[in-house]
Amino acid sequence: MKSAAPQTRGTTDHVAEFSGVSKSYKTGRVKFQALRDVSGRIPRGCTSYIFGPSGSGKTTFLNLLGVIDRPDAGDITILDTPVRTLSDSAAADFRMQHIGYIFQNFNLIPVLNAVENVEYVLLRRDLTRAERRDRASAYLEKVGLGELLKRRPGELSGGQRQRVAVARALVGEPSLVVADEPTANLDSRTTREIVDLMRSMQEELKTTFVFCTHDVDLVTGPGSLVHIVDGQITHMERLS
Numbered sequence: 001m002k003s004a005a006p007q008t009r010g011t012t013d014h015v016a017e018f019s020g021v022s023k024s025y026k027t028g029r030v031k032f033q034a035l036r037d038v039s040g041r042i043p044r045g046c047t048s049y050i051f052g053p054s055g056s057g058k059t060t061f062l063n064l065l066g067v068i069d070r071p072d073a074g075d076i077t078i079l080d081t082p083v084r085t086l087s088d089s090a091a092a093d094f095r096m097q098h099i100g101y102i103f104q105n106f107n108l109i110p111v112l113n114a115v116e117n118v119e120y121v122l123l124r125r126d127l128t129r130a131e132r133r134d135r136a137s138a139y140l141e142k143v144g145l146g147e148l149l150k151r152r153p154g155e156l157s158g159g160q161r162q163r164v165a166v167a168r169a170l171v172g173e174p175s176l177v178v179a180d181e182p183t184a185n186l187d188s189r190t191t192r193e194i195v196d197l198m199r200s201m202q203e204e205l206k207t208t209f210v211f212c213t214h215d216v217d218l219v220t221g222p223g224s225l226v227h228i229v230d231g232q233i234t235h236m237e238r239l240s
């Protein structure tokens, strides 16, 4: 099958670098500082695990890493591209080309069935419609949903929806996959299968994964551990 992967981007030994990054949310007049002066690097070609209590800023951090949101202050470089100053449309292009995102609540499109939810992320790739469909079906097959291609999200269980979200994040074979609790709704066998799939992608394509998780059993080297507490990185450690 023709590869959907865009050219590997960036040459440094890390996929992301943060420097003095802060992010706050405003609700009415109340401003809440979700990340405070965060600095660090995410190594390339391995898996980094983000740990921290509920509300500590993990999803906020992943949204910056996935170029879904921008910081209020500080600089972020992803795949050698300074992303803070990208226009919204340039950021969307950058995301489509280089980043796969598994959202905490999946964010599937309710009116599209499983295979349509996966194939639309390939729209801007140099693939025919049939090639997009084949590739999306192959990835749904890999996550064990080959029989359910035509089901809409509302007709799938939580774990099945999560697997569609995994297939959608991986189908474009991006350089960086950002995953917010990617196995939270899966049984241990399916978790193992998904982790094995990601690992084989990592070996084959040198994909970098960043997982936000509560599941310590997921952690294996090489990679790094990042602990976030109250919007600050309290601990970073390389795993070999």
Ligand SMILES: Nc1ncnc2c1ncn2[C@@H]1O[C@H](COP(=O)(O)OP(=O)(O)OP(=O)(O)O)[C@@H](O)[C@H]1O
Pocket: 025, 026, 027, 032, 034, 052, 053, 054, 055, 056, 057, 058, 059, 060, 061, 104
């Ligand atoms: N859109 C928003 N508007 C206002 N406050 C927000 C918004 N998103 C997040 N927050 C607040 O920012 C803080 C960090 O939220 P975040 O979602 O990053 O936490 P988290 O570590 O991912 O938590 P969990 O483990 O529960 O998913 C929380 O206190 C949250 O209430």
Ligand SMILES: [Mg+2]
Pocket: 058, 059, 060, 104, 180
């Ligand atoms: Mg979260």
